[in-house]
Amino acid sequence: MKAMVYRRYGEPRDVLEPAEVPEPKVGPESVLVAVAAAGVNPVDWQTMAGHLDTRFDVLFPVVPGWDFAGTVVRVGPNVTRFAPGDAVFGYARQDIVHHGTYAERIAVPERAVAHKPATLDWTRAAATPIAALTAWQALVDVLDVHPGDTVLVQAAAGGVGSFATQIARHLGARVVGTASPANHETLAAAGVIPVDRHGDLAAELRRAVPGGVDAVLDMYGGSAVRLHADLLRPTRGHKRIVSLADDGVRDLGGRFLFAQPDAGELHDIADLIDRGALHVPNVRTRPLAEAAHALADSAGGMTQGKIVLTVREPAEDARGADS
Structure with missing residues (x-):
């Protein structure tokens, strides 16, 4: 073949x-x-x-x-x-x-x-599959996002980020997403609070969410992980931060995630797509x-x-x- x-x-x-x-x-x-x-x-x-x-x-x-x-x-x-x-x-x-x-x-x-x-x-x-499963496992399985949570999603206009913002909103969360300015209008139309990823990220995030956030999905790694961890409000007794880019997040009490194949979760994702609740980027x-x-x-x-x-x-x- x-x-x-x-x-x-x-x-x-x-x-x-x-x-x-x-x-x-x-x-x-x-x-x-x-x-x-x-x-x-x-x-x-x-x-x-x-x-x-x-x-x-x-x-x-x-x-x-x-x-x-x-x-x-x-x-x-x-x-x-x-x-x-x-x-x-x-x-x-x-x-x-x-x-x-x-x-x-x-x-x-x-x-x-x-x-x-x-x-x-x-x-x-x-x-x-990979992008949606990564977002699903981060937000549902690890971060346990619930209605009323404020969730920060990095690279919100990318493959994983596009699914993550939708899934977080489907779960009832308020969503803040970092992205290039060219994508801000699209994010805002989807109900996401956009933040410029290329500016002073710390200042931009504190302006957008002065009270902090309940959960973070990190895709940058490095110094961004500590910045994100500092934004977290203490909820449920542990650091609700998942990184897809830096396993050093574990030193801050968070979780590193490499998505796993899961037919049951793929079935749930397919159902959301067919019901119009989740859209492919x-x-x-x-x-x-x-x-x-x-x-x-x-x-x-x-x-x-x-x-x-x-x-x-x-x-x-x-x-x-x-x-």
Whole structure:
């Protein structure tokens, strides 16, 4: 099958190339999916650059990518929730970095897959799993956001931030979001209090929320983590701050989060999307062959919302699955 692979660590344009690779094997609890679209995430180029070498075992050649949407081709004998032809989306992170979603097919554990939201096309569905799960797990599972809370979301116009502001408001929170001025009007229209991320952040935040905040979702790390922690009001006996960028947050009593695949939470997210309570941020597409350019754009911060790679029409692949 066709895929994009890298055989050593490096920059996307230097190491990523098209290749023919074996179709992944389908385990007892796995589903084989014909990939229609694959989401591009910062973790893809960070892994490719070797930045996560201490966290994951890597088996070269690597097919990058963890986000996907597509059609089920075949299921393992223990799978009960899916059948060939089902439209699905999911987060295909596994313990070893090797088989990713920048390919025509991917084998994924059943626990990492949910039925695709009926109201989304393939590209918007593929843009959703990692970003939405990260926001959901931060706000619901860790920060335990409740009505009346004031929540600070960093990078509020980005992939994770766009979902986080919506989920926080759905939970009944007042939301403050940092972003570039160009995105302030959009945030304000969505009921978010915008703060300029490029100015004097400490002063801007204290002007926006002079009484402090109840919970923080940090995406910057570094000195910003301590600044955010200083803004927190003491609530429920612990520091309600989650960082996606800096595990040093634990020294301040907060939590570092790397999202986990969770089919049940993906189902809940899909339900919110289909009910119109959660909207997918802007999506920009490129064909699979241009994956290196898409990753370079992501690494350079040259996009708003999400970038998605279009792979193929999954129905076509599913029809010929066992021929």
